[in-house]
Amino acid sequence: MTKSYHVAVVGATGAVGTQMIQLLEEAATFKIKQISFLSSARSAGQKLTFKGKEVIVQEATPESFNGVDIALFSAGGSVSKKFAEEAVKRGAIVIDNTSAYRMDENVPLVVPEVNERALKKHQGIIANPNCSxxxxxxxxxxxxxxxxxxxxxxxxxxxxxxxxxxxxxxxxxxxxxxxxxxxxxxxxxxxxxxxxxxxxxxxxxxxxxxxxxxxxxxxxxxxxxxxxxxxxxxxxxxxxxxxxxxxxxxxxxxxxxxxxxxxxxxxxxxxxxxxxxxxxxxxxxxxxxxxxxxxxxxxxxxxxxxxxxxxxxxxxxxxxxxxxLLKGAAWNSIQIAESLVKLEII
The missing domain is CATH 3.30.360.10 (Dihydrodipicolinate Reductase; domain 2)
Structure with a gap:
């Protein structure tokens, strides 16, 4: 039986978050059983669509990550610092598209075509490198x-x-x-x-x-x-x-x-x-x-x-x-998620 995943996108209404959602719809090679769109209080309440269904953007809180398997963060470093470890505590693997954890020696910094193997060393958080x-x-x-x-x-x-x-x-x-x-x-x-x-x-x-x-x-x-x-x-x-x-x-x-x-x-x-x-x-x-x-x-x-x-x-x-915004951010994050599934890390 094919495993399916609960995915959360943090920063869902931003430029990169929007691309992540589109790529999850079109390109993700893994099955998504549930999607959560999270944002700041300012953007909460907006309505987005995912695979033809309306999804209301929720304000991110620690409890937002209950039951989440993969959390894609792209809402700024301060948001990642505030919520990434909370998400990990609740069982999620975080793929962070900010500079918050990139140089942390305990966090893999991954471009799948280059160092996919580094994913096996993750301790809950994986960093997406800078676009350039x-x-x-x-x-x-x-x-x-x-x-x-x-x-x-x-x-x-x-x-x-x-x-x-x-x-x-x-x-x-x-x-x-x-x-x-x-x-x-x-x-x-x-x-x-x-x-x-x-x-x-x-x-x-x-x-x-x-x-x-x-x-x-x-x-x-x-x-x-x-x-x-x-x-x-x-x-x-x-x-x-x-x-x-x-x-x-x-x-x-x-x-x-x-x-x-x-x-x-x-x-x-x-x-x-x-x-x-x-x-x-x-x-x-x-x-x-x-x-x-x-x-x-x-x-x-x-x-x-x-x-x-x-x-x-x-x-x-x-x-x-x-x-x-694609390979430099959203697409590399989705590729990391696909690699986690392919390597049976998640």
């Missing part, structure tokens, strides 16, 4: 397995949807204002809670999240630290510069890597062509390369512009693109 990290490690892990990896230098070009619905609205309103030559006052970008706000329309902002004491932003440090944890190799040298650009969906990344063993572009392309969850789009003759506009709404990680560095025979450049 997920797509990068998914593309680089097949290369690392074949030829090793000494160094990664990444520059990101990240969509505003990574900052939520209000950031998308600000981009749209600013764009119209600029085109109509009207005055506007930035209120959200680059970081809503920071001291200053700047124009995002027709601009590029080299700040995502606030700055740390070492002058890197938290987003950059997430990419650095999470990559090493996921790949289980603290010796990999990682540097990141994270930039917000006026694109609604889809993060793009220019990635330079230095491998340990000699290889060539053709072998790397062949390796990525067979890699799970990766789509190779690389043909300079026909101008084929990944684009954020084409990746939007798709679950895969797209890789192209692969070329050897002209000064370092072990160095290679890649262009990596993925939908930040």
């Amino acid at each position: 990290t997920i797509q990068m490690v998914a593309a680089l892990e097949p290369i690392r397995k074949e030829w090793g990896l000494n160094r990664i230098i990444v520059s990101t070009y990240q969509a505003v949807s990574g900052s939520g619905v209000s950031a998308i609205q600000e981009l749209n309103e600013q764009s119209r204002a600029v085109l109509d030559d009207k005055h506007f006052t930035p209120e959200i970008m680059p970081v809503k809670g920071d001291k200053k706000h700047y124009q995002i329309a027709f601009n590029a902002l080299p700040q995502i999240d606030v700055f740390t004491e070492n002058d890197y932003t938290y987003e950059e440090m997430k990419m650095i630290n999470e990559t090493k944890k996921i790949m289980e190799d603290a010796s990999i040298k990682v540097a990141a510069t994270c930039v917000r650009i006026p694109v609604v969906s889809g993060h793009s990344e220019s990635v330079y890597i230095e491998v340990e063993k000699e290889t060539d572009v053709a072998k790397i392309k062949a390796c990525l062509k067979e890699a799970p969850g990766v789509v190779l789009e690389d043909d300079p003759e026909t101008q084929l390369y990944p684009q954020a506009a084409n990746a939007a709404g798709k679950k895969e990680v797209f890789v192209g512009r692969i070329r050897r560095d002209l000064d370092n025979p072990l160095g290679f450049h890649l262009w990596i693109v993925s939908d930040n």
